[in-house]
Amino acid sequence: MYAHASSPRRRRRLAIATLVALTAAVLPATAQAAPNVSAGTLSTSTGSGHQQKPxxxxxxxxxxxxxxxxxxxxxxxxxxxxxxxxxxxxxxxxxxxxxxxxxxxxxxxxxxxxxxxxxxxxxxxxxxxxxxxxxxxxxxxxxxxxxxxxxxxxxxxxxxxxxxxxxxxxxxxxxxxxxxxxxxxxxxxxxxxxxxxxxxxxxxxxxxxxxxxxxxxxxxxxxxxxxxxxxxxxxxxxxxxxxxxQFWSFAYAWKPTVPQPYQYTLRSSYMQDNFLNGHGPLLKQYRTYRDGNPTPGDDENLRWRPEASEENENAGYDVHDFISEGDSPAFLHLLDFNGLRSSEDPTFGGWGGRFTPNASGWGDTSDANPYTGNQTDRSYPQTRWVEDIQNDFAARADWGHASSYADANHAPKASVMQGTNLKAEPGSKVALRGIASDPDGDRVSYKWWQYTDADTYPGEVPLNHTDRPNVAFTVPADATPGSTIHLILEVKDDGSPALKHYQRVVVTVTG
CATH class of the missing domain: 3.90.245.10 (Ribonucleoside hydrolase-like)
Structure with missing residues (x-):
């Protein structure tokens, strides 16, 4: 559930006032800021607050x-x-x-x-x-x-x-x-x-x-x-x-793995409205199921054939359903503009999936899938983001043919006053203040949630007022030093398509 902010004009005034106040703000005594550098080994941060492009x-x-x-x-x-x-x-x-x-x-x-x-x-x-x-x-x-x-x-x-x-x-x-x-x-x-x-x-x-x-x-x-x-x-x-x-859930066999509430973004109607019809010369080359456009030289790929059959491996898919982008997770993993910080540490998880350490680096892992009774699911670290990924791409597809900035939607911006890397002791209270803005003046809504699969603390922490800008929780008494709790602030605009921005806060438990 999302809670809407006030009108765009009033919200902008409040945001400015809040930002001015923040310059003199002091962090709550129970949650101290950790250095703004992830423990992950792959961060592109320079350490000066500037984020290099991957x-x-x-x-x-x-x-x-x-x-x-x-x-x-x-x-x-x-x-x-x-x-x-x-x-x-x-x-x-x-x-x-x-x-x-x-x-x-x-x-x-x-x-x-x-x-x-x-x-x-x-x-x-x-x-x-x-x-x-x-x-x-x-x-x-x-x-x-x-x-x-x-x-x-x-x-x-x-x-x-x-x-x-x-x-x-x-x-x-x-x-x-x-x-x-x-x-x-x-x-x-x-x-x-x-x-x-x-x-x-x-x-x-x-x-x-x-x-x-x-x-x-x-x-x-x-x-x-x-x-x-x-x-x-x-x-x-x-x-x-x-x-x-995990990549298979964004590839040819997405139908069995992507949760039903998100599948509309891969279906023919969405694909045609947002990518295929009237979106310029580059997307004219975008291929979909049963679209009648064979790939020259690749005679074994028959998924383009208009007639559906098991032999063509396109049974169950409609004309212009999403066909496959099995390689997109490789760069979606690095898209730090969304605030998920997945490139800092592959164990964090994000639009390119989530990974666990192994002998040579990291291998893809499982998340608990709420759409299957919280069963562990190898696909869900990828599929949980499909709706957001597709809507964001739909906005960029509009960018390619919109004649002016005002003719397309742009993602809101989320931030957290206390910072993104905090330290807190067991039993202490952590209070976080979220801030949101939107470049198009759209109304924005808030949602806080715990990414329990990315945590190293093995449990849930009760969050209060998850649909408001501010949230608080108490670090569990049984949390061991060094364990982490991942909180995601998710901000959503009411534009078309509706876009999100996130801010991940990692709370590390101290002794």
Whole structure:
């Protein structure tokens, strides 16, 4: 349940007055601010309050769901420091070598530039709504062909592997997130080139430390053998966020996993109204179930066929139902603009799923699904956000064709007066004051909730007035020092589509 704020004009006056008061505010004695740096190892924060854009390299095998993921990525490109777009192969798609290896389900190399050309046509409109969108020429310069001849191909360096190698070895600060939308073979080739150049030299130990501290792989499925056979054995210090199952809930088989109340955002009517009809040249290429648009070269993918059948794997899906963006979680995980802070620590959870530590980094895990009686559900860390993810994308789809800022909706902004990292003792009271604003003057509503699956405290804490800006709770007496409680402030506007912003507060229990 949400509680509405007052009228936009009065709310803005109250917000200004509140912010002025906050400059002299003192935190409650029972909840002290912790340093505003997460305990997670992947934070992009500089420590000065400024949040760097996540630096990413996309690697894709050109499957139809990769193409749809790339379209979504372009609408969010202002949120990232894109360092490369690399075409690679996988066990599902390869180009062949023109001699002994024949192509398999290969969709070609031209589609990326075609999509960037289409992005160029909406680029002026996107810039009216947000700063930081990369120029089409910049994106074109970052597109390289990697190792595509065969599955697990690492035979020779390529333009794509050289780009990845150069980015790994440069001196730009912060993590480098390399996303495996296909196989990891081009990444493996880059690492092989680094090993070949430096192994046995005086620089080798320093190079290994640099790679281990910098490179973060987000792996979707096991799309070739190079992670298991080369990267993990040869580079055991490289961090891997391994998504082996959660991505399916945003892929071809979403119908059995996405909760029924959220499925409308993946159904034909929503897809047509918000993405397919009249939303410009880039979304004209967006593919859906049974839409009659085959993917050139991929003769085995028959989900586009208008007639529904089990043979086509499209039975149960209507014309223009969402088909798949199985690779989008790789970058949704890094979208810190929403306030969930998921890139700071993969265990936090967010739009790209939630993960638990393992020997090589993190693997996807389960959340309790309230739609199935709170049973543990491997899909729910992803599916719990589907409605919000789709509505946010629908707003950005409007940005691409809206002629002015006022012609589209923009997300509200949530913050918490006391900060986002707090410390409190067992038995003490924690009082939090939420603040919300909306750039369009929309009415906003509030909702506080505990993300119990992300907590390390094994239980729920009673929250009072969860539908108001202010909330309070008492730290349980049995909370052990070092355990954490995750509170989410969720602010929602009444625009169309309705958009949300969150603010996660992590309370660490002290002795």
């Amino acid at each position: 630096r990413v390299i996309l690697t894709t095998d050109g499957e139809v769901d990769d193409m749809d993921s790339f379209i979504r990525y372009l609408y969010y490109a202002n949120e990232f420091d894109t360092a490369g777009i690399v075409l690679t192969s996988s066990r599902f798609h390869w180009a062949g070598d023109g001699d002994t290896v024949k192509p398999y389900r290969w969709t070609g190399t031209k589609w990326v530039n075609d999509y960037i050309d289409r992005y160029a046509k909406i680029y002026p409109n996107l810039r009216k709504h947000a700063a930081g969108y990369p120029s089409p020429d910049n994106l074109r310069s970052l597109y390289k062909i990697g190792n595509i001849a065969n599955v697990s191909d690492t035979a020779d360096p390529t333009a794509g592997s050289d780009l990845i190698k150069k980015a790994i070895l440069d001196n730009k600060p912060g993590p480098l997130y390399v996303q495996a939308w296909g196989g990891l073979n081009t990444v493996a080739r880059a690492l092989k080139s680094i090993e070949a150049e430096y192994s046995g030299t005086k620089k080798w130990d320093a190079i290994q430390r640099k790679v281990n501290s910098k490179l973060v792989l987000y792996n979707i499925l096991e799309q070739d053998a190079t992670l298991k056979d080369y990267i993990k054995p040869s580079w055991p210090g490289v961090k891997v966020i391994d998504n082996q199952s």
